[in-house]
Amino acid sequence: MQASRVPISAALLLAGVSNVMAASSVDLGVVGVITPSACTPILSNNGVVDYGKISLQEFPANEKELPDATLQLEVSCNGPMMMAVKITDNRPGTATSTNGGGDTSSFGLNLASNGQKIGRYQLKMANATADGQVGSLIESWEGSDTWLEANNAVWQPGFRRTVRDPSSAGLTPLTMTAFKVDVVVSTTLTRKQYLPSAEETKIDGSATLEVKYL
Template sequence: MPALHASHRSLLRPLLLCAGLCAAGAVDSANTVPMEITATLTPAACTPTLSSGGVADYGTMSASILRQGQFTTLRAMSMTFSVNCDAAAKFSVKVIDNRRASVVPGIVAAASGDGSLGDDYNFGLGAVAGRNVGGYTIRFMPDTYTGDYQPVRLMSSSDGNIWNNNGNGIASKRLQFSWGSSSGTPDAYKAVSGRLSVQAYINKAENLPLTQDIPLDGSATLELHYL
C-alpha cells in the first residue's frame, strides 16, 4: 500500500546586530561598556498533513487480476493534502521516493499510455523475493487547491527560482511545487489545501512470485521547504 509521509524543514536565518556605546571624553576600559544585540529569525511554522494517515490502502486483491505480458492498472486513490502555518509563508513541496531502488523502469509511461512520463514520475512499490512489484504516480490535483480559502494555481520549479504553471500536477522527483494567485509567482499563505491522488501500476505476472503474498510497499515523503 503506498504510504505518503508529510514532513517539514525550518530554515533558520540568523540576524546579528552589534552596537558599541562610549562615554564622551577619554576612551579607555574604565569608561566604555560594550553592548550586543542578537536575534534569531525563523520563518512561520508550517505543518503539512495528509488525510487517512497518508495511506492509500488498496486492501486485499486476488493475483488473478494480473496478466501475462501486461502491466495492471489499479484504480486511483485520493486524499486531502493540507499545509497550515501560524503566519502567512511562502513554501514549496518536494516529493522524495523512499523506495527508489524498486522502480520498474518504464512502467508508468507504458501502463498510462503517456510516453512523456519518464521514471522521474515513477515511484517504486517495493520488492518481493528480489522482484520489483510495480510503480505509481502522485498527482497534486490542480483545480482542487485553495490558498487562504481562495482558488490558487499550482506551479512547479526545478531550481526554486523560475516557476511555471503546472497543469497536470503529476509529481516529478526533480521538481518542487508551490501555489500562487498569478502566473510564475508563489504567494504567502496561512492555509493551503486540496486533493492528492495516487495511481498504482503492477508489474507483469511473469515478473512476480505469484506463489506468495505480494504486498504493495510504496513509501514517499512530502517535504516542505520555505522560500
C-alpha cells in the same frame, strides 16, 4: 550575490598587480533568515492508500492498473509564509515503466523477494486552494529558482509545489497561511510473470512530503 563579487574583485586586483600586492585572504559568509512562522502538513487517512489483498490470478496479460485513490493534503501556517511542499521517493530506483526499465517520473513500490520491481505509482494534484481561494499550481526542482506551471502535470520525485501569486506577472510563489489540495494516486503493478507465484508480495510504496520555506 556574494559569488558574483569574487571574480570582479579578482579582476580588479589583477589589473593593479603592478602597483598593489594581491590580497592573501578571502571572506566567507554564513547567512540565512530565522523566521518565527512555521507550517504543518497533514494528509488524510494518515497518508495511507491501502488496496488490500489483490489476487495474482486476476492480473491481466499486461500490467495491472489499480483504481485511483485521492488523499487530501493540508498545510497550515501560523503566519503568512511563502512555502512549497517537496516530495521525496523513499523507494528510489524501484519504479517500473511500460518498457520494463525504470521510470524517474514515478514512485517505486519496492522489490519482490525475487528482486523484481513490483510496480509504480504517479501523483497528481487537483482542486488547489490558498487561504480559501482557488489557486494555480507551480513547481520547481529542489534547489532551482525557476518555476514552471504544474496544473494537470505529474508531480515528480524531488519537485516542490506551491500556488502561484496571481498578482505577479511571472510564475512567483504566493504568500499564504493555508494550502489545501487533493493528491490523486495512480498505481500500476507489474506483469504477474515477474512476481513470485508461491508467496504473498507486499506492496511497499513510501514517500515523504516536506514543507520548504522560500
